[in-house]
Amino acid sequence: MARPADPNAKSALVAAARAQFREHGIQRARIEDITAACGLSKGAFYLHYESKEALFAELVKDFERRMDDMFERRTAEEDAFFSKRGAFRSNDFAPGSERLAALLELQTRQDVEALEVMWAMRDVIHVLINGSQGTAFDGVIWHIIDREEHRVVVACDRLKKFGVIRTDLSSEAIAMVLMGAWVLTMRKMVSRPEKPDFTAIITELNVVVGEGLSPLSARPAAKPARKSSSAPRVPVARTRNPRSARMRKAP
Amino acid sequence: MARPADPNAKSALVAAARAQFREHGIQRARIEDITAACGLSKGAFYLHYESKEALFAELVKDFERRMDDMFERRTAEEDAFFSKRGAFRSNDFAPGSERLAALLELQTRQDVEALEVMWAMRDVIHVLINGSQGTAFDGVIWHIIDREEHRVVVACDRLKKFGVIRTDLSSEAIAMVLMGAWVLTMRKMVSRPEKPDFTAIITELNVVVGEGLSPLSARPAAKPARKSSSAPRVPVARTRNPRSARMRKAP
DNA sequence: CCCATTCCTAAACGGCGGGTCAGAAACTGC
DNA sequence: GCAGTTTCTGACCCGCCGTTTAGGAATGGG
Numbered sequence: 001m002a003r004p005a006d007p008n009a010k011s012a013l014v015a016a017a018r019a020q021f022r023e024h025g026i027q028r029a030r031i032e033d034i035t036a037a038c039g040l041s042k043g044a045f046y047l048h049y050e051s052k053e054a055l056f057a058e059l060v061k062d063f064e065r066r067m068d069d070m071f072e073r074r075t076a077e078e079d080a081f082f083s084k085r086g087a088f089r090s091n092d093f094a095p096g097s098e099r100l101a102a103l104l105e106l107q108t109r110q111d112v113e114a115l116e117v118m119w120a121m122r123d124v125i126h127v128l129i130n131g132s133q134g135t136a137f138d139g140v141i142w143h144i145i146d147r148e149e150h151r152v153v154v155a156c157d158r159l160k161k162f163g164v165i166r167t168d169l170s171s172e173a174i175a176m177v178l179m180g181a182w183v184l185t186m187r188k189m190v191s192r193p194e195k196p197d198f199t200a201i202i203t204e205l206n207v208v209v210g211e212g213l214s215p216l217s218a219r220p221a222a223k224p225a226r227k228s229s230s231a232p233r234v235p236v237a238r239t240r241n242p243r244s245a246r247m248r249k250a251p
Numbered sequence: 252m253a254r255p256a257d258p259n260a261k262s263a264l265v266a267a268a269r270a271q272f273r274e275h276g277i278q279r280a281r282i283e284d285i286t287a288a289c290g291l292s293k294g295a296f297y298l299h300y301e302s303k304e305a306l307f308a309e310l311v312k313d314f315e316r317r318m319d320d321m322f323e324r325r326t327a328e329e330d331a332f333f334s335k336r337g338a339f340r341s342n343d344f345a346p347g348s349e350r351l352a353a354l355l356e357l358q359t360r361q362d363v364e365a366l367e368v369m370w371a372m373r374d375v376i377h378v379l380i381n382g383s384q385g386t387a388f389d390g391v392i393w394h395i396i397d398r399e400e401h402r403v404v405v406a407c408d409r410l411k412k413f414g415v416i417r418t419d420l421s422s423e424a425i426a427m428v429l430m431g432a433w434v435l436t437m438r439k440m441v442s443r444p445e446k447p448d449f450t451a452i453i454t455e456l457n458v459v460v461g462e463g464l465s466p467l468s469a470r471p472a473a474k475p476a477r478k479s480s481s482a483p484r485v486p487v488a489r490t491r492n493p494r495s496a497r498m499r500k501a502p
Numbered sequence: 503c504c505c506a507t508t509c510c511t512a513a514a515c516g517g518c519g520g521g522t523c524a525g526a527a528a529c530t531g532c
Numbered sequence: 533g534c535a536g537t538t539t540c541t542g543a544c545c546c547g548c549c550g551t552t553t554a555g556g557a558a559t560g561g562g
Contacts, residue, residue, distance in 0.1 A: 002537035003528040025384030027278055030519065041541045130389065133276035133382025142438065165464045173455045174464060180431025187393065204424045212463025213416045213425060253507035254558045282550065292511045
C-alpha cells in the first residue's frame with residue numbers, strides 16, 4: 001500500500017554527494033546541490049540521512065573496512081607463503097631464484113590490490129586529506145595512515161625474521177619511507193582522471209626502495225654482513241641532494 | 252597628531268590568527284575569536300586586513316618565499332661544492348673518504364635547515380594540508396610539494412652527473428620516495444609539541460634511501476658494475492610485503 | 503582645555519545554508 | 533474512483549558569521 005520509495009534514490013544521493021564532497025569539501029558541499037543532481041528536493045535528503053556528515057561517515061567506514069579486509073587477507077597469504085616455503089637464505093637471492101620471484105609476485109599483486117581499493121575510494125581519500133579540518137573527520141586520514149604505517153613496521157619485522165630484508169635498519173624508518181611513497185602515490189592518483197599502471201608504479205618503487213641510491217660499484221662486496229658494526233653508516237640526500245650511503249665500516 | 256595605533260596589534264593578530272587557523276581551519280576560524288584573543292574588537296581586524304583569507308595568504312606567501320630562498324642557497328652551495336671538488340669516482344666511496352664526508356655534511360646541514368623552515372611554519376602547513384579544500388588555497392600545498400619534487404628530480408640528475416648516485420634508476424621514482432618521506436616527516440612534525448631531533452631523522456632516512464632494504468649479503472659484489480647487468484638486483488618490502496625489484500629487463 | 507584627527511568599538515546588516523514541516527503527489531488495494 | 537498510506541516537495545525559519553558603519557574614545561597640537 002502507498003507510494004513506493006524510489007529504489008535508486010539512495011545510491012544516486014551517495015554518488016552525487018561524493019562528487020560534491022570531492023569538489024567542495026565537507027563543509028562547502030551543499031545538500032541542495034546534492035539532491036538537485038539526482039532530481040530530488042532538499043527535503044528528500046533527510047529521508048535517507050541524518051545529515052551531510054552522516055553520509056560522509058558511511059563512506060569513510062566503508063573505506064576503512066575495505067582496508068582492514070585487505071590487510072587481513074594479505075597477512076594470511078603471507079603467512080601461508082612462509083609456512084609453506086620457510087625462511088630465505090643467501091642463495092634465494094641468486095639470479096633466477098624461483099622462490100624470490102614467487103614472493104615478489106605475491107607482494108606485487110597485493111600492492112596492486114591495495115592501490116585498486118584506493119583508486120575506488122580516491123574521492124573520499126581526497127576529501128579526508130584536504131577538506132576535513134574543522135569537521136568531525138579532522139585527522140582521520142592520518143589515523144588510517146599511522147595504522148598502515150604500523151602494519152608496515154610489523155611486516156618489516158617479520159620479513160627480517162624470514163631473511164628477506166636486512167636487519168640493521170630500523171623498521172620504523174623503513175616504514176616511513178615506504179608509506180611516504182604510498183601517500184604521494186595516493187595523492188597523485190586522486191587528481192588523475194585515468195587509472196595509472198599500478199604494476200609499473202609498484203615495480204619501480206620497489207626497485208628504488210629495495211636497492212638504494214648508492215652507485216652499485218661503490219657497494220661493499222657481498223659477504224655475510226654480520227650485525228652492522230659500530231661505525232656510522234651514512235646518508236643521503238634530499239631535496240636538492242640525494243646521496244648515497246657509504247662509509248660502511250668493515251663488518 | 253591624533254591617537255597612535257597600537258604598535259603590536261598587527262603581530263598579535265597574526266599570532267592569534269595562526270592559532271585559530273591551526274585549530275579550526277580557514278573556514279571555521281572566526282574573526283571574533285582572533286580579535287578577542289588580542290583584546291580587540293571584531294571591527295579592528297579590518298583595520299589591518301581585507302579579510303581572513305588575505306591574512307592567511309600572507310602567511311602562505313611568507314612560507315613560499317622562505318622555501319624559495321632556501322632552494323636558491325642550496326643550489327648555490329652545491330654548485331660551489333662540485334665546481335671546487337669535481338665529480339665523484341669509485342674511490343670516493345671508500346671507507347673514510349673525506350670528500351664524501353664533506354658532501355654528506357653539507358647536505359645534512361641543508362636538510363636540517365629545510366626542516367627548520369617547516370618547523371617554523373608548521374601551523375600553516377597543517378592548514379594547507381588539512382583545511383584548505385573549498386577555499387582559495389585548495390591544492391596550494393600540492394603545488395608546493397610538486398615543485399619541490401621537481402627540484403629533487405633536477406638535483407638527482409645533477410648528482411648522477413657527478414657520480415654520486417646510480418644512474419639506472421629514474422630520477423622521478425627517486426624523487427617520489429624522498430619527497431614521500433619528507434611529507435610524512437612534515438606531517439608528524441605538525442602534530443608534535445616539541446621540536447624533534449632533525450639531524451637524527453635526516454641521517455636515518457638517508458641510510459634507508461641510500462642503501463636500500465636488500466640484505467647486504469645478497470648484493471652483487473662490488474665491481475665496476477657497468478650498466479646494471481641482467482641479474483636481478485634485489486629488494487625489498489612494502490606495506491605488508493616488501494619486495495624487491497627484480498625482473499629487470501636486460502639492457 | 504578644545505579641536506582635529508585617527509583609532510577602535512559594538513551594534514546592526516545581510517547572505518548563506520542547514521534543517522523543518524505542512525501539504526501535495528504518487529501509489530495500492532478495494 | 534476512493535480511501536488510506538507513504539513519499540516528496542519547497543517555502544520557511546533560524547542561527548551563524550563576515551563585513552559595514554555610526555559614533556565614542558584616545559591623543560597631540562595649539
